Amino acid sequence: MRAITIPKPGDPDALVWAEVPDPVPGEGEVLVEVAASAVNGADVLQRRGFYDPPPGASPYPGLECSGRIVELGSGVAGWAVGDEVCALLSGGGYATRVAVPAGQLLPVPKGVGLVEAAGLPEVVSTVWSNVFQVAHLRPRETLLAHGGSSGIGTMAIQLAKAVGATVAVTAGSAEKLAACRELGADVLIDYREQDFVAALADATEGRGADVILDVVGAKYLDRNLDALAVNGRLVVIGMQGGAKAELNLGKLLAKRAAVAATSLRARPLDEKAAIVASVREHVWPLIESGVVRPVVDRVLPMAEAAEAHRLMESSGHIGKILLAV
Template identity: 55%
Template sequence: MTAPARYIAVDDNHGLHIEHHNPGQPGPGEVLIAVNAAGINRPDLMQRYGLYPPPAGASPILGLEVAGTVIATGDGVSGWKPGDRVCALCNGGGYSDRVLVPASQCLPIPGALSDVEAAALPETYFTVWYNVFERGALRPGERFLVHGGSSGIGTTAITLAGAMGATVYATAGNADKCAACESLGASRAINYNEEDFVEVLKKDTEGQGIDVILDMVGGDYVQRNFEVAAIEGRIASIAFQGGFRSEVNFLPLLMKRLVLSASTLRAQSSEQKAAIANALRERVWPLLGRGELKPVIDSVYPFAAVAEAHQRMESGAHIGKIVLDLNAD
């Protein structure tokens, strides 16, 4: 008889504690993964506080990305077998010793990366690839700006856009975070508490502006993104931490022929997630395998210290990814 798996439960007061469950066996098209590490993401915090409910049919357990070993496969699964080391984008359930995941959302752990490093890949790389390179159509030689450059998404965007031949800019909240962004390849990082990124980047680009912008802020950044965007620029919004409402003058959208898009990852279909996974395997995983890209890890917490890991993210002090190590004491 299989031993129950630990998982992180949320109580009525939004606290976190360990309980046990049986995640079951994989159905058609699924794999069961023994989880060694799980990434922490801001949507986990939102779900914990009741602000981001899981889609219908998804696991109510927190956790959107894991790394570990396949221990069972369901009917129709090809390409994966028990014993394979994988990282995966979950539909929930990642904060657990075992998790069921669609096989199409799994990717091999690249090169010599550890499970902790690999657990930091799926959520950020799926998000950045889809929004910056598919929807944003960033091309070599173009200028790219990411807001919140020191976050998990931000550090991934800086390194990936740079590896793809773009000139990269970032915003961040203090000098240390700006220095971290520049150490990762940003040609200029702007401290938004001290400088106006619109003025700085207009000057730095000699008035030409930014071709692709990845925005997690929203609020008054919507208008400012319009102002700093280049002719035929593309703006991808993936969060609205600065607010969902803003008074906006849309004239620059018309005059510059801008494209404004927005998306969330979790609610997308399994077919869309599989397509992103396939693109990553072809275009990005070789770079990770050769060590040309590597995730930026801020901190690693044992499973029982998940509340501390959430506190670290809530503080905003992190640079890069926060990861749970399920094998640490």
């Protein structure tokens, strides 16, 4: 088969489309012929040499894919050769074939194209597990999603609105904020021009956000605490703004607030399978009914993964960048 390899970490040109050995599905796995994958921030970090795959995972980037099952490993039930699926991966999506634990498979939702479905598993699993399973966002609460026009952000807006929450977002341009508004965002904050704490306070009559989904990390930690409502929950899922910051426990205590930090890629198989099963139960009906949809910026050939990474790093996209085989 062919895959995007990283012979030596570096800039986008470090990504090389090459012939590699075919994967073999192990017990409880299926082999998927890939139709498309999607670009995630973790792929960029892996390319730079800062985010190695977990032990036993494919060495190739790509944390999600869509395609068709071409082979079943032993012990797999409920799936058949020929099924159209999308999948949450620990790696290996940037390839023509990938072996996937059966518990991380999802059927392609009705009404969604096979290529388009590649942009769903990672963002839906991330948003569902963090905003709803960890932070327990409820109707009539307020969610603040940093990076509202990203793949994560565009999904967070839609899912939060679907449960009856108010949504505030930060983004860095009028075009990106307009896209967020079209998806249902109620409070639009240009982080280049506005202080998000003050803007959120103005919009909520000083109350703040019940849940904050943060991809920035250290740079935003103290201001996120300022932006939290009493009994608020901050979930950190990225470190774009650094890994180390001082946590003001006084602010946390005064607001009776909670801070959680999670990652998805290296979780045990049973935890991933439980998240995927919950996504299939709760989110897939919203997608199939048209309440929630994948937001795709563009589709590039997989052999042009370097160009996709340049676009990702320039932040010139809205929603997901897909790579089609």
